[in-house]
Amino acid sequence: MTDTVTAIPTRGADVPAKLARLHELLDARGVESLALTGRESLAWLLDGARVTVPLGGDPVLSAIVRRDGVELHILRNENDRLLAEELPDLASLGIRARTVAWFDTLPGTRADDGAADLREAQVAAELRALRARLLPGELARYRALGSDLATALTDVLAGAGAATRERDLTADLARALIALGAEPVVLLVAGEGRLDLRHPLPTDAPIGRRAMTVVGARRNGLIVNLTRWLGDEPGSAAVARRLLEVEADAFAATRPGRRLADVLADIAASYERHGFDRDEWLRHHQGGPTGYAGRDPKAGPATGDLVVDGQAYAWNPTTARQKIEDTVVVAGGRVEVLTVDERWPTVDVRGLARPDALPLA
Structure with a gap:
């Protein structure tokens, strides 16, 4: 570890x-x-x-x-x-x-x-x-935290098996974060029996064939957010690919000078375009800017804050039994994913490597 x-x-x-x-x-x-x-x-x-x-x-x-x-x-x-x-x-x-x-x-x-x-x-x-707008020192510290956290998650999750309890996996994640000098902000784990929950606080249940982990961690004031998946179930890969297209639309909509409310409207419309229920965006928040707060602010239909070049974001499109989330910086028309570990399996979505599910041990 x-x-x-x-x-x-x-x-x-x-x-x-x-x-x-x-x-x-x-x-x-x-x-x-x-x-x-x-x-x-x-x-x-x-x-x-x-x-x-x-x-x-x-x-x-x-x-x-x-x-x-x-x-x-x-x-x-x-x-x-x-x-x-x-x-x-x-x-x-x-x-x-x-x-x-x-x-x-x-x-x-x-x-x-x-x-x-x-x-x-x-x-x-x-x-x-x-x-x-992130300053040079902030961006350097953010990149370091994103890399450290993604690496730690791979280390912990690679050792999980179907019999691993949600609480034990959460405890292992917490230890890894603290060892990195980071403070846990969010720790959620759901095994296959609880994947319909959007914010699953861990229980004693074993994770089974498929699990979701959601982590938020703070170091040097900055917060990294990411979600990772273990295992699979029938149809999960196809749903994940469609949800990744929603996320890609979110990235494309995050352009400097736009109101967050307008970005959110584009994300909301994207669900139906990619085969989801048109009201899916109403069932869970979609994320927003991040940095010194987990969401700074959470994007809502009336949020007037403007997108700034060089700002960090954590969009998290979700649907039943599926969720996507990473911390990125959007600058100069480019999306830089901060939460990357090269060992984690990925799929290509419009030229950007996005996380796939890690097979269970």
Whole structure:
């Protein structure tokens, strides 16, 4: 099993470009300061620092962004660890750090605390847009995580057999992710008896002749999402090929400047064109941009966010007993799949190698 963590670029190199984007936001809003209090925005600004304890908890710091620099407010019991292990060289980046008593509220988290002119919730869409285009360090870290995660999944799934329990397979996946320095965000496993479920939390059931695994993992703030299949059943290969055509239509529709709602409309129409029920897209979400959130945002019929060149996506077309998902970057009219392990079997779909099912051991 793979335990090696791929080397990543030193944190901090992209921070000046992120501060420049934030200053443009301040200018556009005509204000002097902005409070960042959400996990996604803080991890983005700080080049992937782990900003929450526990993993799904609230951030243990806040950031007040001003034109002359950034002031971090860190809970006292987290301060030493963050400064020593998580944060880049703050002084050289114009970032100052202050401690806050562990029982106090972090500045910027309350509407009435006066810590900044704008609170994060007031500019959520603008902040998503600032995060959208990946910077060089982010892209390098994302590629490394995608490769590491795909390799780890191959290692784990290649050892599974029909008698393997869903929970045991999930535990093996979790161990592999943590060994890579990644945090599990989503871990779903369904054996052949539960494949009709779109979000199958694992049970004690054996996986049988066919299984689906869905994994989301975070490292350096960035989240990789992918789905892989083991084994087969009558008709599964043919359905998978048609669903891959829906995914190919999703990639083709993801063009810079388009509204996510319009991309989703193209995906929805694609189902019927490839032989599925016209309402199939209503039975499960279809994914959307990814990065510092699993979906940033999840694409819906009213989502007005625009596709940005150089942005990461995780579309996931689904139908009964079938689902497709990888993390890709769409840039310059090209789709780069980040979650690739050359050992995994693939099929060609419009010139792009896409994952096939792995035979059961």
